[in-house]
Amino acid sequence: MTSLPSLLGGLDPTSDRAVFRQIADQLREAIDRGRFTEGEKLPSEAELVEHYGVSRMTVRNSFSVLQGEGLVHAEHGKGVFVRPRPPVRRLASDRFARRHREQGKSAFIVEADAAGSHPKVDSLEVKEEKATQDISARLGSVRRVLARRRRYLLDGRPVEFATSYLPLDIARGTQIAEPNPGPGGIYARLEELGHRLDHFEEEIRARMPSPSEVKTLHLASGVPVIHLIRTAYDTEKRPVEVCDTVMAADAYVLSYQLPAT
Amino acid sequence: MTSLPSLLGGLDPTSDRAVFRQIADQLREAIDRGRFTEGEKLPSEAELVEHYGVSRMTVRNSFSVLQGEGLVHAEHGKGVFVRPRPPVRRLASDRFARRHREQGKSAFIVEADAAGSHPKVDSLEVKEEKATQDISARLGSVRRVLARRRRYLLDGRPVEFATSYLPLDIARGTQIAEPNPGPGGIYARLEELGHRLDHFEEEIRARMPSPSEVKTLHLASGVPVIHLIRTAYDTEKRPVEVCDTVMAADAYVLSYQLPAT
DNA sequence: CACGCATACTCGTATAGACGAGTGGGCAAG
DNA sequence: CTTGCCCACTCGTCTATACGAGTATGCGTG
Numbered sequence: 380m381t382s383l384p385s386l387l388g389g390l391d392p393t394s395d396r397a398v399f400r401q402i403a404d405q406l407r408e409a410i411d412r413g414r415f416t417e418g419e420k421l422p423s424e425a426e427l428v429e430h431y432g433v434s435r436m437t438v439r440n441s442f443s444v445l446q447g448e449g450l451v452h453a454e455h456g457k458g459v460f461v462r463p464r465p466p467v468r469r470l471a472s473d474r475f476a477r478r479h480r481e482q483g484k485s486a487f488i489v490e491a492d493a494a495g496s497h498p499k500v501d502s503l504e505v506k507e508e509k510a511t512q513d514i515s516a517r518l519g520s521v522r523r524v525l526a527r528r529r530r531y532l533l534d535g536r537p538v539e540f541a542t543s544y545l546p547l548d549i550a551r552g553t554q555i556a557e558p559n560p561g562p563g564g565i566y567a568r569l570e571e572l573g574h575r576l577d578h579f580e581e582e583i584r585a586r587m588p589s590p591s592e593v594k595t596l597h598l599a600s601g602v603p604v605i606h607l608i609r610t611a612y613d614t615e616k617r618p619v620e621v622c623d624t625v626m627a628a629d630a631y632v633l634s635y636q637l638p639a640t
Numbered sequence: 641m642t643s644l645p646s647l648l649g650g651l652d653p654t655s656d657r658a659v660f661r662q663i664a665d666q667l668r669e670a671i672d673r674g675r676f677t678e679g680e681k682l683p684s685e686a687e688l689v690e691h692y693g694v695s696r697m698t699v700r701n702s703f704s705v706l707q708g709e710g711l712v713h714a715e716h717g718k719g720v721f722v723r724p725r726p727p728v729r730r731l732a733s734d735r736f737a738r739r740h741r742e743q744g745k746s747a748f749i750v751e752a753d754a755a756g757s758h759p760k761v762d763s764l765e766v767k768e769e770k771a772t773q774d775i776s777a778r779l780g781s782v783r784r785v786l787a788r789r790r791r792y793l794l795d796g797r798p799v800e801f802a803t804s805y806l807p808l809d810i811a812r813g814t815q816i817a818e819p820n821p822g823p824g825g826i827y828a829r830l831e832e833l834g835h836r837l838d839h840f841e842e843e844i845r846a847r848m849p850s851p852s853e854v855k856t857l858h859l860a861s862g863v864p865v866i867h868l869i870r871t872a873y874d875t876e877k878r879p880v881e882v883c884d885t886v887m888a889a890d891a892y893v894l895s896y897q898l899p900a901t
Numbered sequence: 902c903a904c905g906c907a908t909a910c911t912c913g914t915a916t917a918g919a920c921g922a923g924t925g926g927g928c929a930a931g
Numbered sequence: 932c933t934t935g936c937c938c939a940c941t942c943g944t945c946t947a948t949a950c951g952a953g954t955a956t957g958c959g960t961g
Binding site for chain 1: 915
């Protein structure tokens, strides 16, 4: 065990930088330099109070800065730890290509298996409901829609929450309205129903999660979400599905390939 | 002026939910319901202390929750305000299409002018430097690169910070190495130099900003950044540029169009 | 009228103390 | 040896107080 003074310098009383920021700076730098590694426990609040000669609230204030930056997370009764970077899922722009649909299993399962993770899909809900104004506009002024909700987990950790919306005149009474849409997913079913897919539009935003998203995705504080809204169009240029997806940002890298046309 | 009790209910002492969370919940709900509108001032700390009968630190704690969610921001000496949603810039996936390059001005300027904003590009730095390991790998094992750094502002607000990296054997001694790369930007120059562009690859991540990014982009707390890394390939499949971009997430929506192939 | 200052209000920082609750190790009883 | 409890250590919540610093307003002086 290295002593604290050797890891963490002292304060500069002449500086106009707030004490809790100075402490946060030193901890951040120590983490960046690898003095504390992923998953490692930082000094306890009491130790830092002792080391810097400040009050406990000041130390906690420093920790809350680092938590907001997504650098550390606290565990009640244990300590404050450097947040490990989880394995990321790479979403390639060809992930919905027809050739990937030929096989039986869902894209998520196939891909995760290949990466050596244990995938799981849960909290599936399929029901008809009133379309929000936004969804209605995207689907071309429909009033009611079929909504398919599901949550994706990797190795037990929830990473993504998605809802697909489809016009009732397309989906009602088909296998799309069943909990299990069958091999190749709903896109395969849509094509069987004569809606040959032409292209997708994806809109991407990033923001902090709402409390309910924090709960659903078990997000640590300081982890934003990626909000992706995909609209699928058939060859008649008709929007046939809107998929609204919220992803834990620390678990994803999105990748797109664009022609220079 | 509506009285506080009519806007904000009371606490539930029997609940096991922390008091500061209950207060945050009530404020959040009031904001969501539009009882406080964008840019509007929330009750001051003192007023909430009075209303709830709690200590000031507890109220501040509530505010810090909402700040972390990006819902509100505090202004020293003035108050705490509902954070206004700034106008967003829409980045379409065809924004680098050759046809947009024919004109004289940069894509950023043209687009912002059209949207009625006042665009500005500043802090331009152009220099040769050693490639980081990541940049080197993306450009095909080059050791040194030309780096072009610039910051984009809309109506005085910095929204994006970008660095382009180009292999020296391509860029050195050309107009690309000048502060002003000329009409159509560096992509136009690359094509003139015989590197006809074939396609781009974009990688997208979202995360909380580093302290230096907070400074450069004047980010409020609770605003994540979108980190976009674009690699441009010429028709020989050679990577000719890597552009590393950090954007204020509340100012952008990215939009992509994908073929269903 | 114009300027400058006092003042009241805002949030920012920091201290000191108290109690609660989750975790894990050690020790004593069975 | 196993079980169960106690205790020490951790972070979580909350109070009460103090002073500093930025902002806006109004009033009095020139």
